[in-house]
Amino acid sequence: MSHPADDRDPGSGRLSPLALSARFAFFYGGLFLTIGIYLPYIPLWLEARGFSDEAIGLVLAIPAWLRIVTTPAIALLADRSGRRRLTILVLALATPLCLISLEFAVGLALIVVLHSLAGLLHQPQMPLIEGLAVRAAERHGFAYSRARLWGSLAFVVANLGGGLAIGRFGPDWVLHLATLGALLTAAAAWLLPPEIEPALVRSSGLAGGRPLALLRRADFLLLLLAGLLIQGSHAVYYAYSALDWSRAGLDGTLIGALWALGVLAEVVLFWFGKSLIGRFGPLALLAVGGLAGVVRWPLTALTADPLLLAPLQLLHALSFGAAHLGALTWLGRNVPDAQAGTAQALYATAVGSLGVGSLMFAAGWLYGSFGAGAYFAMALTSLLGTVVALLVMQQTIKRARAAETP
Secondary structure: OOOOOOOEOOOOOOEOHHHHHHHHHHHHHHHHHHHHHHHHHHHHHHHHOOOOHHHHHHHHHHHHHHHHHHHHHHHHHHHHHOOHHHHHHHHHHHHHHHHHHHHOOOOHHHHHHHHHHHHHHHOOHHHHHHHHHHHHHHHHOOOHHHHHHHHHHHHHHHHHHHHHHHHHHOOOHHHHHHHHHHHHHHHHHHHOOHHHOHHHHHHOOOOOOOHHHHOOOHHHHHHHHHHHHHHHOOHHHHHHHHHHHHHOOOOHHHHHHHHHHHHHHHHHHHHOHHHHHHHHOHHHHHHHHHHHHHHHHHHHHHOOOHHHHHHHHHOHHHHHHHHHHHHHHHHHHHOOHHHHHHHHHHHHHHHHHHHHHHHHHHHHHHHHHHHHHHHHHHHHHHHHHHHHHHHHHHHHHHHHHHHHOO
16 A cells, blocks of 8 residues: 555556645645735836836736736637646746846836736636646545645745845845746646646536526626625735835835735635635625725725734735635535536636726726825725625525525
């Protein structure tokens, strides 16, 4: 009998479950290391290049808008070709090339092009690897959550280490460290074994899931809108918190620690997520996430004191974590298996591109005009999302009753 820590199972020549989990963990680590540097600190790099708040918002928003088309298209091509692993590898190899080129770019137009291209290559790797990891875990018997956890931990390390490095060596280190993360992701993509793919190709529902049928469902459309508003309310935080806190006198190390605190709170919530879903239900968590934003954003607007910001950052467990967990669980329970891939792709596009992307562009104007007061608009957005979440609850109950009626 083979030991579970053996790298390959005797006879089959395939990787053991533990080794497979480690390969995915390595990939998640590289992917989130890049995100953890880029997401909070790229505005500092852009500001150091002399761009205005409005220009920074434009640079950040354009790739999010483009991903409305490109991410579903890339995922669809990967599904139809049956080569998700190869698609991930190509995207992962091309991403650091764009980031290296961006280090030498001059002028708004070229920076927009290269920044957008890097985002369009990097972002689709997340839904593609999620699909592979979930199905590989089911087929080969390892815990998906334990592999995914390394992504969150890498994000925290990036927040803390990135803040320390940027505070000491300057904003140029944003791209240096992001490029390192992208190179690690490419190495991890190269190590993904062929055996992770066949089960996914046979079970994929994206190509045959009849997406138009989903778009005729009121509860599904409302769920998309609720997620768009609640997650989109983080736009000012994602784009301008590091910049705002830096201008208020906080150093890079402290800013990184505040970001890391929010992610750690999110990790703790996910650890207890199954019991929370069982006790309260997915839509209650979604609504609680919206209410947390109603509390979090106005208070964030009113202070730059790290002692007061720290407890507010703990609310990230609810404003992001609870809302995310609630929405994805609802999709898993209320969308047929044949449409599951399509539903996840539509939700990711609605939240990431239409929600965060569009509101991030508006955040540029809001922050440029009102500074930290822009958070008040995000509180209103989160409140609207909470109302829509309650409407989803109503529609879900109505749909369930209709299904029970003979």
